[in-house]
Amino acid sequence: MATPREEFLAAERERVAKRATISVVSARLLPWLGGLSSLPDDVLEAARAPLQKARGNGLLRDFRVAAFGNDLHLQLNTLGKGLQNPEVHRLAHEACLAALSGAAQAGLYQPRGGRDLLALPVRDRLAALQARPVELPFTERGAEPIVVAKLMNGATGAFNRMLFNLFFHPDKGSHQRLDGARFIAIVEGAGDLAAGKADRRLFAFGDRPLEDRLILLYPLAVEPLELARNQFTSYLARCERAGVSRLDRTTLPLVEFGIDVEKVRAAAAAKGAA
Numbered sequence: 346m347a348t349p350r351e352e353f354l355a356a357e358r359e360r361v362a363k364r365a366t367i368s369v370v371s372a373r374l375l376p377w378l379g380g381l382s383s384l385p386d387d388v389l390e391a392a393r394a395p396l397q398k399a400r401g402n403g404l405l406r407d408f409r410v411a412a413f414g415n416d417l418h419l420q421l422n423t424l425g426k427g428l429q430n431p432e433v434h435r436l437a438h439e440a441c442l443a444a445l446s447g448a449a450q451a452g453l454y455q456p457r458g459g460r461d462l463l464a465l466p467v468r469d470r471l472a473a474l475q476a477r478p479v480e481l482p483f484t485e486r487g488a489e490p491i492v493v494a495k496l497m498n499g500a501t502g503a504f505n506r507m508l509f510n511l512f513f514h515p516d517k518g519s520h521q522r523l524d525g526a527r528f529i530a531i532v533e534g535a536g537d538l539a540a541g542k543a544d545r546r547l548f549a550f551g552d553r554p555l556e557d558r559l560i561l562l563y564p565l566a567v568e569p570l571e572l573a574r575n576q577f578t579s580y581l582a583r584c585e586r587a588g589v590s591r592l593d594r595t596t597l598p599l600v601e602f603g604i605d606v607e608k609v610r611a612a613a614a615a616k617g618a619a
Contacts, residue, residue: 353560353569361427365406366482368421369493370437372474375415377462378448379455384412391447392417392440399436410440414497417444428480428564441476442467480564501535512550527554531563531570538565 347355375384389410396408396419409420419437426433448454449463456462462473483489496503512530532548547570554574563570 349558350560350569350571357562357569362425363484364425364427364482365485365489366423366426366428366430366433366480367491368419368423368433368437368478368480370419370421370441370476370478371413371416371495372419372441372444372471372476373415374417374441374444374448374474375412377445377455377457377474378453381453384417384444385448385451385453387451388444388448388453389417392419392444395436395439395443396421404432404436413495416495417441418495420493428482428562429567434478437478438467438471438476441474442470445470445474482562482564501539529554529559529561531561533565 374388375381378384378388389412393408393410396405396410399405400408404423404426405421406424407422409418411418411420419440421433421437423430423433445454445462454463460473462470465473481491494504530550532550533545537545549572557574559572559574561570561572
């Protein structure tokens, strides 16, 4: 008899064909261009060449190439390719190296710190460019707006305040619209991600699931993420502790979610008294 995880993976193999994936790849190219203040259009065009060919061959549905601060910014849109697809990642790396070659042909490339990037093996070149992908799978609707937010000269976690107000603040942002929508947020440390740690601490927020266990697609992990029901922090309990009661306004079946209203209020009152 198949386990829930095996059933999920079997169903996922069928769903992948209908799911779009956006792959955003950033490569720190500008510091290798001899003090220029921005990436020239010719360098961006060199990066577009392999992507245009891939779109013609059907590998990509669409793509975007842009300059953002020190970064060459690539956005690759695919359908049915899934997460961490080797063919898509190779294409992104090819575009990064094509931009570097274009800069060299234009006489813009300069070695840094005694390192000649062009003399290094391909893997070392990509490492020196700090090529880094972020991917998001989604099922398309009629109109699917996507916003990619990046920050120049910002510290790790610079978006934390905005994200907190948008999704987690008890009385701001999307909370009242998301309440009861089975919205789930997974939060982890940006520093751990940047360091490439395999073992990272995760925090789960949102509507506590009715299921005992959830198996979720998580772009930052090779395998699906499996979470138990009791690992979720109750959004309603957090609101109560913050002094913004939503227990009387929610449409959630609180008993089915394992939330004891009186216990939540008692805990909030005890905290307030302390």
